[in-house]
Structures are given as C-alpha cells and as structure tokens.
Amino acid sequence: MTKISTETQPLPETTPTQTIADVVTKAAVDATLKRYSAHIEDAATQAAMQPWIAMECYQLSHGRCLAKMDTLSLGGQQVVRETQLAAVQKLGVTPPGLCTLSYCTAAPNFRFSEYAASCAKTIFFMPECTEFDIYVPAGQQTAYISFNQEDFLQDARALNPAQWDLPQQQLLSDNSGQQPALAAVVKHWLHNSEALSKLPETHNKMLNEQLLQQVLHIATASGACQTAPSMTERTHAFHICRKARVYITECFVLDIIPTISAICIAVGVSERSLQYAFRAYVNMSPLAYLRSCRLSRVRSMLNIADPKITTVTAIAMRFGFFHLGRFALDYKLAFGESPSVTLESYR
Known part of the structure; x- marks a missing residue:
C-alpha cells in the first residue's frame, strides 16, 4: 500500500x-x-x-x-x-x-x-x-x-x-x-x-519562464573572467549594453519581463559576451542589472500609485517578484525604505 x-x-x-x-x-x-x-x-x-x-x-x-x-x-x-x-x-x-x-x-x-x-x-x-x-x-x-x-x-x-x-x-x-x-x-x-x-x-x-531561466543559468554557467577590460573592449561593451538597455526598456513598456536569454538573442551575443560587457559597463552581472531595473520600475510605479486602489503585491508581481519577503528586503536595501512606505507617500 x-x-x-x-x-x-x-x-x-x-x-x-x-x-x-x-x-x-x-x-x-x-x-x-x-x-x-x-x-x-x-x-x-x-x-x-x-x-x-x-x-x-x-x-x-x-x-x-x-x-x-x-x-x-x-x-x-x-x-x-x-x-x-x-x-x-x-x-x-x-x-x-x-x-x-x-x-x-x-x-x-x-x-x-x-x-x-x-x-x-x-x-x-x-x-x-x-x-x-x-x-x-x-x-x-x-x-x-x-x-x-x-x-x-x-x-x-x-x-x-x-x-x-x-x-x-x-x-x-x-x-x-x-x-x-x-x-x-x-x-x-x-x-x-x-x-x-x-x-x-x-x-x-x-x-514557467522564471524556472526555465534559473536552470538555464546553471546549465550554461561559463565562469566569466574578472580581469579589467581594455579600452577597445569597453567601447564594444558600451554598444552591447546600450542595445540591451533599449531592449529591456521596450519590454517593460509592453509589460514583458525580459530574460537574459531573450536579451542575448535581441542583442546578438552569447551570455559570456553579455557578462563581459556588463562587467565593463556597470561592474555587475546582467542578471543583477536586470533585477535592479525591475526594482526601479516597481519604485516608479509605487511613487505614482494610489494605495486605495492598488497594492505593493500587485505591482511587485507585475515585474516578476513572486517571493515577496525577499523582494521587500531587496527593495529596502536598494532604496532605504520599505515598498509600503513608498506607496503610502502618494499624494
């Protein structure tokens, strides 16, 4: 039995x-x-x-x-x-x-x-x-x-x-x-x-997409090099990351949460090249940069949202933050206040 x-x-x-x-x-x-x-x-x-x-x-x-x-x-x-x-x-x-x-x-x-x-x-x-x-x-x-x-x-x-x-x-x-x-x-x-x-x-x-992307980063892990890039590499990285930034912004406008693989396809580079480029561009990984962009979009929405008709949870989930405890900690670390405080500051 x-x-x-x-x-x-x-x-x-x-x-x-x-x-x-x-x-x-x-x-x-x-x-x-x-x-x-x-x-x-x-x-x-x-x-x-x-x-x-x-x-x-x-x-x-x-x-x-x-x-x-x-x-x-x-x-x-x-x-x-x-x-x-x-x-x-x-x-x-x-x-x-x-x-x-x-x-x-x-x-x-x-x-x-x-x-x-x-x-x-x-x-x-x-x-x-x-x-x-x-x-x-x-x-x-x-x-x-x-x-x-x-x-x-x-x-x-x-x-x-x-x-x-x-x-x-x-x-x-x-x-x-x-x-x-x-x-x-x-x-x-x-x-x-x-x-x-x-x-x-x-x-x-x-x-589904979140789970797929988490596993993809494990399956394709490449161990990006941390050495300082040359001026030529910095220039190339700048153009790659500007294209990536434009694509990320366009996705947000359409209420789409871009993935790293989608960014690679849109820009036309491998994840390793994207890793190198973002290290030279903003000294962080593409994934960390994307998360920062998502947090910033949440903050922008909370600043203009009416707490009588919306919630922190609704806005956080809109930008792919499903684990609300971790989101609240990351948000406070990034902006020095809780998301609920930002929402309550609406006038």
Whole structure:
C-alpha cells in the first residue's frame, strides 16, 4: 500500500477502480501548478507518479518503504525530488520533446546509464528520446527538472553557443560544480509551492519562464573572467549594453519581463559576451542589472500609485517578484525604505 502525505495539496477521493497513484498521476498531468508528497511502498507507484516519462522501477534492497517523493507540476514543467529508502533501478526512455537536468547526492555505487556521480557536484542533461538505466542506492537523493526541449535548447544556445550549438542526442555529464545550485533551485520551488499555488493563473507563464531561466543559468554557467577590460573592449561593451538597455526598456513598456536569454538573442551575443560587457559597463552581472531595473520600475510605479486602489503585491508581481519577503528586503536595501512606505507617500 502507498501512503500519500498531502502537506500542500489535498487529494481528490478515489473511485473503487482507481488507485491513489492514478489520482496523483491525473492531477500531475492536468494541473497547472500542484505539488504532492508521497511515502511510497511499491516500485510501480514510484514510476506511475511520473507519467510524463515512460519508465519501470524495481526495488533492489529490503525495506517496507521504498522512497519519499516530492513532485511539483507546472503544466509542461516538472520538479521531482526522490529520497530512496531502499535501492531502486529505473529503466525507461524520455518522450519526444522532453529533456531533463538532474543530480544525485554523491554515492560511490550510483549509476546513471554509463555515468557515475562519485563527484558531489555532478549534474546530468538527458535529451528527448534517450534510453536510461539508473541505479540509486538506499539513502541517496535524486532530483530532476523537466522542460520542453525546444524551449530549453533555444535559450541555452543563445546563452552559451559554444557549449550547446551541437545537436543534443545523448546523456551528458557535467562536473563543473553546478550540483549545489541545481539542488537549491529544486529545494526553493518545492518549499514555496504552496504559496505559488495561490497566485492568479495569469502568473503561470511567468513562473514557467522564471524556472526555465534559473536552470538555464546553471546549465550554461561559463565562469566569466574578472580581469579589467581594455579600452577597445569597453567601447564594444558600451554598444552591447546600450542595445540591451533599449531592449529591456521596450519590454517593460509592453509589460514583458525580459530574460537574459531573450536579451542575448535581441542583442546578438552569447551570455559570456553579455557578462563581459556588463562587467565593463556597470561592474555587475546582467542578471543583477536586470533585477535592479525591475526594482526601479516597481519604485516608479509605487511613487505614482494610489494605495486605495492598488497594492505593493500587485505591482511587485507585475515585474516578476513572486517571493515577496525577499523582494521587500531587496527593495529596502536598494532604496532605504520599505515598498509600503513608498506607496503610502502618494499624494
């Protein structure tokens, strides 16, 4: 029997012909944003709770409880974290159009097809139509985030063409040290899933884009050089960043939150070139600069908004700030006052 913990999402009632896994599977496919936590006692259930990937699971060591599993469904994106209480083997193939970025906690016996994760900072990229054979020892944690492959690769190639321009047709292992960052993203989204599920559905597309961009920056991390640029490099950087600034402003006018990959495409440079340019232009990363621009736009809106007809939350979310506690701290650090004080100063 499988025990389901409904910490953040109540389960619908089952019919006599349904299992709990059937209900969770249907909800995960149909829901725009839903999270489930499950203590699993059957390997078939562990596979059934991931209906977006065809797989079979086999328990390979003793234990009444096989795994604890957390899943967050955001429409076409899935965040999955599994803690194995007993060893398991997973066999399957990714469907057309779906790719994943994943990790496992360091374990000498872990195997992802032909790769191991003896390094604690290994991450794996698995493209569409890829057969996999995974062995996870008891006591280890694995996690992955799945995306539409076309969306992922389009932005990845804009951010780091040298790494991602070639067709991705097989499992890739990356030991560049990005596993902690990916684990932090998984933890963050699962931890905040209850709050996110209460947001209006109009924000769902922005949430999808936010998750994609967070993972893209991990997958395309290039370690930009911090040496001082020459005058020629500064001149080139100035023109790149002026173009980027114009594009950012145009997006704001249209109520669009630009992403780093979209800026790279609009300006016609890789993320590494954009990183170099912004270091020379304003001595900060493009992501930090974009966040500062968004904070400034929020401040401008709060300064002219009537507190009787609008709220800080509404304006913050308009510019992509969904985690309001962090937003309030960043805002006060930037401007020396809380956003509510700015709004209340309306005359």
